[in-house]
Amino acid sequence: MQARGLVKRFGDREALRGVSFEAQAGELVAVIGPNGAGKTTLLSILAGIQGADGGEVETGDGAVGWVPQQAALYRRLTVEENLMLFARLEKHEDPGRSVAEMLELTGLGDRRGEIVARLSGGNQQRINIAIGLLSRPGVLLLDEPSVGLDPRQRARLWDFVAGLAGRGTTVIFSTHDIQEAERYGNRMLVLADGEALFDGSADELREAVRTEAPEAADRDFETAFVAYLHHRGH
Amino acid sequence: MRWLLLKDLQILRRSPLQAVLLVAYPVLIAVLVGLAVSRGPEKPRVALLNEVPTNARVSLSGKKLPSANVQRRICAKVECVHVGSRDEAMAKVESGDVLAALILPEDLVNKINSLSTLSPGTPKVEVLVNESDPLKASMVDDKIEALLAQANLTLAKRIAVEGGRYLNLVIRGGNLPVLGGGVHILGLQASAHILEAIEPALPNGPLKVALSQVTEFAKQAGENLDIAGPLINRLAQPITVEKVAVGGSSPPLETFAIAVAATLTLAFVAVLLVAGSLALEREENAFPRLTRGLVSSEALLGEKVLLGIVVGLVVTILMLAGLTIFVPLEWSRVGLWLAAIVVGGASLAAAGSALGAAAREVRAVSLLAFMVTLPVAFLSLVPAGTVGRGLYDVIKVITALFPFKPALEAMTSALEAGNGGIGAPLLHLAILAVAYALIARLALRRFTRV
Numbered sequence: 001m002q003a004r005g006l007v008k009r010f011g012d013r014e015a016l017r018g019v020s021f022e023a024q025a026g027e028l029v030a031v032i033g034p035n036g037a038g039k040t041t042l043l044s045i046l047a048g049i050q051g052a053d054g055g056e057v058e059t060g061d062g063a064v065g066w067v068p069q070q071a072a073l074y075r076r077l078t079v080e081e082n083l084m085l086f087a088r089l090e091k092h093e094d095p096g097r098s099v100a101e102m103l104e105l106t107g108l109g110d111r112r113g114e115i116v117a118r119l120s121g122g123n124q125q126r127i128n129i130a131i132g133l134l135s136r137p138g139v140l141l142l143d144e145p146s147v148g149l150d151p152r153q154r155a156r157l158w159d160f161v162a163g164l165a166g167r168g169t170t171v172i173f174s175t176h177d178i179q180e181a182e183r184y185g186n187r188m189l190v191l192a193d194g195e196a197l198f199d200g201s202a203d204e205l206r207e208a209v210r211t212e213a214p215e216a217a218d219r220d221f222e223t224a225f226v227a228y229l230h231h232r233g234h
Numbered sequence: 235m236r237w238l239l240l241k242d243l244q245i246l247r248r249s250p251l252q253a254v255l256l257v258a259y260p261v262l263i264a265v266l267v268g269l270a271v272s273r274g275p276e277k278p279r280v281a282l283l284n285e286v287p288t289n290a291r292v293s294l295s296g297k298k299l300p301s302a303n304v305q306r307r308i309c310a311k312v313e314c315v316h317v318g319s320r321d322e323a324m325a326k327v328e329s330g331d332v333l334a335a336l337i338l339p340e341d342l343v344n345k346i347n348s349l350s351t352l353s354p355g356t357p358k359v360e361v362l363v364n365e366s367d368p369l370k371a372s373m374v375d376d377k378i379e380a381l382l383a384q385a386n387l388t389l390a391k392r393i394a395v396e397g398g399r400y401l402n403l404v405i406r407g408g409n410l411p412v413l414g415g416g417v418h419i420l421g422l423q424a425s426a427h428i429l430e431a432i433e434p435a436l437p438n439g440p441l442k443v444a445l446s447q448v449t450e451f452a453k454q455a456g457e458n459l460d461i462a463g464p465l466i467n468r469l470a471q472p473i474t475v476e477k478v479a480v481g482g483s484s485p486p487l488e489t490f491a492i493a494v495a496a497t498l499t500l501a502f503v504a505v506l507l508v509a510g511s512l513a514l515e516r517e518e519n520a521f522p523r524l525t526r527g528l529v530s531s532e533a534l535l536g537e538k539v540l541l542g543i544v545v546g547l548v549v550t551i552l553m554l555a556g557l558t559i560f561v562p563l564e565w566s567r568v569g570l571w572l573a574a575i576v577v578g579g580a581s582l583a584a585a586g587s588a589l590g591a592a593a594r595e596v597r598a599v600s601l602l603a604f605m606v607t608l609p610v611a612f613l614s615l616v617p618a619g620t621v622g623r624g625l626y627d628v629i630k631v632i633t634a635l636f637p638f639k640p641a642l643e644a645m646t647s648a649l650e651a652g653n654g655g656i657g658a659p660l661l662h663l664a665i666l667a668v669a670y671a672l673i674a675r676l677a678l679r680r681f682t683r684v
Contacts, residue, residue, distance in 0.1 A: 049522045066526060072519035074241065076248040081241075088237045089528040115248070131523070 001046065001064070001139045001170060007054030008041050008194075015041045017194045018055065023172055023187070025138070028165045030185030031174040034229065037191040039174035040069065043141045046172065062138030069143040069174075071128040075117035079108055079127055082116060086131045102130040106160070122153025126160065133164070140164060142173035146180060158184050178222045192234035238529065238537045239544070242511055246545070256503060256549055261556055267495040278377060280312040281323040281335035281362075290343035292389065307388065308336065308381055327362045334374040335362035336381075346389070398463045405459050422459065426452035488561055492554070493646040498611055500550045500575060500645075501638050504542035504582035505589065506603045512538050512590030512674075513599040521681045531678050535587055535671060542583025543576055550575050563649065570648035570656060578641030581663040584670035585637055591677030607638070614639040637666045 001023045008016040016038045023029045031039050045052045046059075047066035073082045083102050087095035103109040106126040116124060125145060132140060142161065146154045162184065165171050175181050181188055182202045190198035190205070198205055209228040210217040216227035246253055284305055308314065315332050317323045323335035337360040345357035361378050365371040403410060407421020420428075429449035436442040515521040515534070525531050554563060554571065586603065593599040614633045618626055633639040644659035 044522075048526055066523070068519055068522065070519045072523040074245060074518055074520060076245045077241065081244060085237055085241050086523075086528070089524070 001060065001172065002058040003042075003046065003055065004057075005055035006042065006045060006052045006057070008038070008045060008050075009053050015194050016045070016052070019191065019194070019196045020055075021189050021196065021199050023139070023170050025170055026165050026168045027170055028162070028184060028186045029170075029172045029189060030181035030187070031172065031189045031191060032176065032178060032181045033191035034176060034234070036193075038194040039176075039191055040143055041194075042191065043143045043172065043174055046139075047141050059139060063135040065132035065135055065137030065140040067129050067132035067140065067142045067145060069145075069147060071124045073116055073124070073127055073131060075124075076115060078113050078115055079103070079119070080112040082127060083130060083134070086134050090134050092134070098134060102134060105133070106130045120153065121148045122150070122157065125149065125153075125157060129157075129160070137169065139170040139172065142171065144174050144176070146175065146177070154180075178225050182221060190229075192229055192232065197229070197232050197234075235529070235533055235537045235540070238524075238534065239541055242537070242541050245511075245514070246507075256507075256545065257552070259499065259502070259549075261553070263495045263499055263553060265556065267491050267557060267560075277311070277313040278333040278373070279315055279331070280308075280377075281317045281326045281332040282308065282314045283317050283320060283323050283335065283337045285340040286338050286342050287340065292343055292346050292392070305338075307384065311381055311384075312377065324362055327364050330364065333363075334378060336360075336378065337362070394466050397466045401459060401463055401466065405456050422452050422456035426456055489650045490646060492557055492561065492563070493642055493649055494615065495557070496550050496554055496575075496649075497578065497638065497642040497645045499553050500546045500579055500641065501582050501607050501611060503549050504546040504579045505586035505607050506600060507545055508538045508542040508583040508586030509590035509593070509599045509603045510596050511541060512587050513593060513596045516681050517596050521678075525681075531675060535674055535678070538587050538590070539580055539583040539667075539671070542586060543579040546579035546583070547572070547575050550579075564651075567648060567650070571645075573660065574641070574644040574648040574656065577660050577663045577667075578637065578644055581637035581667040581670070582641060584667040584674065587674040588670045588677060591674045591681065606636070610636040610638050614642055634662075635666075637663055637670075640666070 003022075004020045006016050006019045007014070019038070019042060021029070031042060033039055041050075043066070044050050046057055047064060049066070074085070077085070080099060080103070083099040084095055087098045090098075092098045100109075103112055106129070108123060108126060108130075111119065111123070116127060119127070129140075129142070129145065132142075140161075145161070146157055149157060158180075161171055161173070173185070182205075185202065187201055188198065188205050189196060198208055200208075205228075206217075206221070206224070209221075209224045213224060213227035213231045216224040219227075246256075282305070305314075315326065317326065317335070320337060323337060326332045327335050339358065339360065341355075342357055342359065345355040348355040349357070359382065361374070363371055363374045402408075403419050403421065405422050407419050407424045409416045410419050426449055429445060429452060433442065433445055433449055436445060512535075515524065521534075524534060529537075551571075557563065558565075585606075589602050589606065590599050593602045610633060613629050614636075616626070616629055621629070640659040640662040643654065644656050644663065647654050647656040647659065
């Protein structure tokens with residue numbers, strides 16, 4: 001997936017200012033930045049939910065799966081009914097088989113008949129992701145997927161996502177948890193006030209922090225990152 | 235679209251309260267309307283204290299008129315609760331057991347009889363009413379005034395008949411019954427004949443001239459007083475009413491009541507369900523996922539309108555079927571019912587989708603749907619002439635902009651022949667459906683913001 005010079009305006013406010021980046025097959029790209037940096041806007045443009053005011057996006061072959069920050073599913077339907085609905089809407093030849101695959105992938109086969117509202121936040125998020133995967137996408141966009149999950153649920157989620165990337169799916173996820181981005185992302189795209197400040201690996205980001213904010217280089221990564229943003233005027 | 239429709243019906247099934255309300259509401263409305271239209275209005279309970287002696291009669295020139303049965307007439311109009319004293323009557327009014335108390339005093343007939351004497355009294359009846367409820371007080375005033383007007387009219391007619399009889403006796407002569415016997419009255423016409431016969435026998439002179447004048451008076455009085463008879467009769471009821479219907483045909487009350495119940499049910503089901511269902515797509519964050527290539531916004535709106543039509547159709551037909559227990563309906567016109575329900579449902583559902591798209595949150599949408607539907611339904615029932623012209627014009631515009639009134643007109647036409655054509659309201663509904671669908675489509679743009 002490739003994005004070049006993406007610009008998005010909401011009235012007078014510029015949410016994205018010429019953001020460019022590239023993600024390879026099987027890569028896990030973390031989009032990080034403070035609240036209001038433009039992470040969700042970037043992912044929604046990549047997903048085609050909203051159009052950009054400038055720039056372009058190339059997705060290559062294959063569908064783009066999108067998993068919004070808040071679970072986009074019907075809480076009064078069962079796990080299976082949700083998956084079946086979206087499989088049918090995706091016009092799968094054999095929706096039943098696709099649902100069975102997703103239930104196996106998410107490990108929710110034994111809870112297929114449960115009403116989604118009664119599931120934990122972590123399990124709801126797994127269904128949310130499973131729905132995003134129904135189109136068998138080459139690129140999966142995850143908007144802050146671990147928000148609201150406890151540590152155990154987060155670990156299971158990231159194991160699941162890492163498994164997808166291992167099978168060749170490009171995963172681009174947004175987060176404001178710097179440790180999570182460092183731990184699970186192969187690459188990091190740092191956004192602040194709609195501007196792309198950095199694009200590289202976690203080690204390269206540490207190096208950039210050391211260069212631009214040397215007084216914070218020896219402290220924990222999050223503190224150093226905040227100092228880096230401050231030095232860059234954010 | 236069918237999978238989305240199936241999904242919405244599954245969600246509806248999973249919301250027991252909503253599903254029960256959707257079924258229970260029309261059944262309740264059907265039972266209430268059915269009972270209301272199949273039974274006559276209940277008579278108000280009125281305490282009656284009749285202190286007039288049973289043998290008392292209104293008399294004219296010493297002759298007693300036959301009983302006018304005023305008490306029976308009163309009790310035909312209200313449910314009479316006979317009481318023995320004024321205190322008892324007052325206690326019943328105060329306790330709310332009766333709406334009012336009517337006291338016919340002992341001297342009522344004597345006072346009426348005094349009207350034809352040189353010292354006329356003022357006949358009075360006493361009405362006790364509990365005015366703590368202004369609506370009830372107004373109703374009692376109207377009812378009692380109507381009863382007394384009717385009693386006065388009955389009395390006046392009887393007096394007029396007797397007056398006419400006496401006048402006839404004066405003109406034509408006859409026997410006047412007095413104290414069990416009779417007195418022969420010559421009458422003006424016979425007097426004139428006698429005087430005419432005597433006149434030639436008199437010598438010319440002042441006496442003959444005077445007799446000629448008296449004869450002429452008797453002749454003229456006899457001839458001209460004839461026309462006083464009908465006049466006396468007219469005095470009892472000088473104005474009669476002749477009702478001529480010009481323009482418009484009003485449906486029978488029970489048909490109109492059924493149409494109101496059916497349209498109200500359809501409106502609430504279609505507007506609330508569609509508005510809530512569309513807002514739910516936003517609340518569940520499903521809208522962006524759905525419209526990201528799976529379904530278009532237009533198709534989603536179409537599905538919601540279809541949902542409103544399907545559920546509205548089932549519930550409204552269920553309600554009409556329930557009403558047939560109480561009131562016979564013309565099932566042969568079921569095709570027109572379906573047309574009215576489907577087009578009305580589509581228009582109301584489109585309005586619901588516009589509300590759902592505008593408000594976005596299910597709770598806000600439910601409140602908004604009630605706030606819009608209920609007053610518009612109420613305004614649609616305001617008849618012309620009951621409010622000022624300017625205000626009625628405003629009401630006409632408001633009710634024309636919402637599908638309730640045309641849906642009510644279509645339903646009224648569909649239920650029974652002779653209630654106006656169904657074409658115009660259906661066209662009105664179709665135009666509103668398109669307009670609201672466009673508004674909903676524009677409002678849906680706000681849904682895509684993430």
